[in-house]
Amino acid sequence: MMLDLLAYSAFFLTMALTYAVISLGLNVQWGMTGLFNVGIAAFVAVGAYTSAILTTPETADRFGGFDMPIAVGWLGAAIVSAALSWGVGALTIRLRADYLAIATFGVAVTVQLCMLNLQPLTGGAFGIGFIPRPFADLQADALLFSLANCGLMVVVVLALYLGLQHLSRSPWGRVLRAIREDETAAQALGKQSVRFRLEAFTVGGAIMGLAGAAQAHFIGFIAPDNYMPVLTFQVWAMLIVGGSGNNRGAIAGAVLVWGLWAVTAAAVSAFVPPEDQARAAALQIVAIGVGLCLMLLLRPRGLFGEVSPLARLRTRSPASAKE
Amino acid sequence: MNPQFLMDGLIAGAIIGLGAIGVTLTYSILRFSNFAHGEFLTWGAYLALCISSALGVLGAGFTTPLGPFSFGWSLPIAAVLAIALTGLLALAVDALLFSSFRRRGSAIIIMVMASFGASLALRSLLEFLFTSKPAYFSQALQIAMKLGGGLRATPDQLAMLVVALVSVIAVHLIMTRTDIGRAMRAVSENPGLAGIAGIDVRGVIRTVWFLGAALACIAGMMSGLIIQIRPYLGHDLLLPLFAAAILGGIGSVPGAMIAGLVIGLCEAFTVQIIGAEWRSAVSFAILIAVLVVRPRGLFGKAS
Numbered sequence: 001m002m003l004d005l006l007a008y009s010a011f012f013l014t015m016a017l018t019y020a021v022i023s024l025g026l027n028v029q030w031g032m033t034g035l036f037n038v039g040i041a042a043f044v045a046v047g048a049y050t051s052a053i054l055t056t057p058e059t060a061d062r063f064g065g066f067d068m069p070i071a072v073g074w075l076g077a078a079i080v081s082a083a084l085s086w087g088v089g090a091l092t093i094r095l096r097a098d099y100l101a102i103a104t105f106g107v108a109v110t111v112q113l114c115m116l117n118l119q120p121l122t123g124g125a126f127g128i129g130f131i132p133r134p135f136a137d138l139q140a141d142a143l144l145f146s147l148a149n150c151g152l153m154v155v156v157v158l159a160l161y162l163g164l165q166h167l168s169r170s171p172w173g174r175v176l177r178a179i180r181e182d183e184t185a186a187q188a189l190g191k192q193s194v195r196f197r198l199e200a201f202t203v204g205g206a207i208m209g210l211a212g213a214a215q216a217h218f219i220g221f222i223a224p225d226n227y228m229p230v231l232t233f234q235v236w237a238m239l240i241v242g243g244s245g246n247n248r249g250a251i252a253g254a255v256l257v258w259g260l261w262a263v264t265a266a267a268v269s270a271f272v273p274p275e276d277q278a279r280a281a282a283l284q285i286v287a288i289g290v291g292l293c294l295m296l297l298l299r300p301r302g303l304f305g306e307v308s309p310l311a312r313l314r315t316r317s318p319a320s321a322k323e
Numbered sequence: 324m325n326p327q328f329l330m331d332g333l334i335a336g337a338i339i340g341l342g343a344i345g346v347t348l349t350y351s352i353l354r355f356s357n358f359a360h361g362e363f364l365t366w367g368a369y370l371a372l373c374i375s376s377a378l379g380v381l382g383a384g385f386t387t388p389l390g391p392f393s394f395g396w397s398l399p400i401a402a403v404l405a406i407a408l409t410g411l412l413a414l415a416v417d418a419l420l421f422s423s424f425r426r427r428g429s430a431i432i433i434m435v436m437a438s439f440g441a442s443l444a445l446r447s448l449l450e451f452l453f454t455s456k457p458a459y460f461s462q463a464l465q466i467a468m469k470l471g472g473g474l475r476a477t478p479d480q481l482a483m484l485v486v487a488l489v490s491v492i493a494v495h496l497i498m499t500r501t502d503i504g505r506a507m508r509a510v511s512e513n514p515g516l517a518g519i520a521g522i523d524v525r526g527v528i529r530t531v532w533f534l535g536a537a538l539a540c541i542a543g544m545m546s547g548l549i550i551q552i553r554p555y556l557g558h559d560l561l562l563p564l565f566a567a568a569i570l571g572g573i574g575s576v577p578g579a580m581i582a583g584l585v586i587g588l589c590e591a592f593t594v595q596i597i598g599a600e601w602r603s604a605v606s607f608a609i610l611i612a613v614l615v616v617r618p619r620g621l622f623g624k625a626s
Contacts, residue, residue, distance in 0.1 A: 290440070
């Protein structure tokens with residue numbers, strides 16, 4: 001019993017951490033730079049499919065199946081998602097802010113369409129199965145297997161966290177914040193805002209692709225249904241609840257929102273009669289939408305919002321005056 | 324090639340055009356792209372469905388088909404009430420959500436995000452109330468009439484085209500010939516200056532919401548009558564709506580309608596040439612082409 005619970009917790013935490021990676025990617029785009037991405041599901045899906053095509057064993061009626069190592073798949077996922085983000089960003093970032101949002105929405109619709117219709121590449125509505133799982137040789141021992149996977153995700157999230165923390169304190173991160181706060185001032189200092197924004201959008205897209213690959217290898221099976229618009233909404237809720245602009249907030253928000261989602265989903269399947277479950281699931285989504293709006297209205301900074309540099313100076317100055 | 328695709332494209336384009344007028348008006352006056360606009364189409368269709376079914380229960384006379392059409396008096400009556408209710412819904416969403424962001428002077432992109440949350444909540448609420456099963460205004464089957472030149476259309480489709488044409492002309496006249504229309508254009512040029520000149524900016528904003536939602540309701544009912552009513556009706560039209568608003572040029576009412584027709588015809592042409600499964604990609608291709616070649620659209624002003 002105890003061991004079951006431990007195995008389940010490890011499974012839950014692994015899923016939550018894959019969302020934390022997506023949320024960290026969104027934080028680079030939205031939190032650090034102020035770029036609005038409504039097509040998160042598409043960038044995650046592109047990563048997942050790329051890695052699946054690279055690493056699955058050969059299949060008769062589908063392109064790909066290169067049987068490569070998982071690490072190559074993850075790297076490929078990040079590169080292809082980054083390329084897609086770069087393309088979308090290059091077209092729209094120099095235009096009005098909303099055009100990027102509309103274009104990413106279009107990308108989400110189009111990627112969904114490609115997953116369904118490019119059967120020789122994506123397997124159509126049935127998706128791709130038999131994606132190799134990390135630590136597959138441990139699979140006989142369920143507990144050890146879940147713990148190993150969980151450990152791998154902890155390492156990935158930790159590495160990303162440290163890397164992004166470093167990046168946001170670096171000159172590059174400071175320029176991004178400067179552009180977000182006052183674009184004209186940043187331009188007056190000779191910073192090309194379009195270039196920096198495009199770089200941030202691409203880095204964020206690469207992280208989302210990596211997350212998609214990690215998720216696909218953990219579950220072992222992908223299909224277009226996994227990448228519906230609700231995924232985009234969930235990740236937004238995670239970042240807004242956690243606090244945009246703060247990497248710790250992005251991770252905490254992901255674990256918290258995924259936890260709430262998993263608990264309510266379990267409650268729905270336990271207490272709601274089967275014929276009403278689709279309606280209860282719809283109500284669950286209403287709650288996310290209302291929650292997102294309320295959070296924006298009542299606590300736009302989220303649980304661990306970014307402390308603005310000015311506020312930090314203000315709190316520091318009395319202390320320094322005392323010295 | 325069968326010329327029938329022209330008729331299908333024209334009808335789909337009329338629906339897209341009416342919806343896009345609302346998007347373009349909110350964008351030019353409130354200055355943000357409203358991702359919840361598609362939901363006004365869906366809510367309009369479901370509200371009309373509820374009222375029309377209620378009328379059908381009150382008296383069988385309401386549902387006896389009018390002449391060649393598939394619907395009785397219940398639908399036109401329901402349409403008028405649904406238009407008013409959808410307008411009120413838009414005003415309620417604005418009062419609860421967007422007005423407080425405007426008061427605080429929040430960044431535009433925060434409003435876009437809020438509209439995104441609102442669309443999620445509004446759509447799933449419909450899915451909760453009506454489930455995802457498609458619904459219909461009437462179960463009657465219609466025989467298409469021959470119009471000559473190899474074109475066919477049902478009486479319902481022709482009636483809807485006339486309704487769309489009348490609505491667009493009415494909105495165009497409101498925008499160009501009336502005081503409120505002039506006030507709307509003034510606010511879209513410069514809200515601060517318009518306020519100083521004594522224009523009631525809040526009144527203009529209320530008018531824009533009501534007008535946009537009313538047109539969305541008409542478009543939703545058209546789509547519901549000709550195809551079917553589902554909770555995802557508006558969500559699936561959202562990309563064509565944005566593409567039409569941008570292709571037509573933000574702020575241009577005739578531009579949005581013409582662009583809507585262009586997109587509808589392109590979609591129908593694609594269905595004919597490539598296949599129905601790629602229909603939704605057409606708006607994305609047009610959107611990207613416009614953003615690359617002419618970001619201000621056909622009739623838009625340079626920013």
